[in-house]
Amino acid sequence: xxxxxxxxxxxxxxxxxxxxxxxxxxxxxxxxxxxxxxxxxxxxxxxxxxxxxxxxxxxxxxxxxxxxxxxxxxxxxxxxxxxxxxxxxxxxxxxxxxxxxxxxxxxxxxxxxxxxxxxxxxxxxxxxxxxxxxxxxxxxxxxxxxxxxxxxxxxxxxxxxxxxxx
Numbered sequence: 477x478x479x480x481x482x483x484x485x486x487x488x489x490x491x492x493x494x495x496x497x498x499x500x501x502x503x504x505x506x507x508x509x510x511x512x513x514x515x516x517x518x519x520x521x522x523x524x525x526x527x528x529x530x531x532x533x534x535x536x537x538x539x540x541x542x543x544x545x546x547x548x549x550x551x552x553x554x555x556x557x558x559x560x561x562x563x564x565x566x567x568x569x570x571x572x573x574x575x576x577x578x579x580x581x582x583x584x585x586x587x588x589x590x591x592x593x594x595x596x597x598x599x600x601x602x603x604x605x606x607x608x609x610x611x612x613x614x615x616x617x618x619x620x621x622x623x624x625x626x627x628x629x630x631x632x633x634x635x636x637x638x639x640x641x642x
Contacts, residue, residue, distance in 0.1 A: 507594045516587045516605045523562040546583040606634040
């Protein structure tokens with residue numbers, strides 16, 4: 477479990493103390509004053525939306541400002557197979573497609589209409605919201621939801637790629 481020191485690292489090993497020194501110590505939900513840009517991300521699955529807000533400096537330094545799920549699971553860790561709340565539970569009687577688009581509308585409005593406070597008390601808004609459409613056949617629904625959104629100028633559909641072993 478110790479592993480080898482990777483090449484080109486100068487012998488640096490990550491340990492708890494090193495990682496603690498790299499934390500910003502800015503409370504969750506507060507934007508560091510150095511962050512000039514805010515980007516939000518929504519990743520879709522059939523029954524839950526995963527979201528994150530990040531702050532960026534001009535030199536590409538970055539901070540995770542806040543994150544969560546919609547609907548909120550009410551607990552910090554869980555499995556996708558063990559959701560406490562599901563998109564389909566939020567609008568009883570609605571089709572899955574209607575509930576899915578409604579979930580995107582609700583979460584989008586929460587993220588984009590929220591004033592994100594900086595350390596010095598100023599309000600910042602999200603500059604760009606990226607919505608990943610790579611899970612399942614959701615691309616057409618997400619694209620049409622973005623096109624119908626009043627926030628369309630600040631939203632982009634995105635496609636995530638993962639690197640597979642080998």
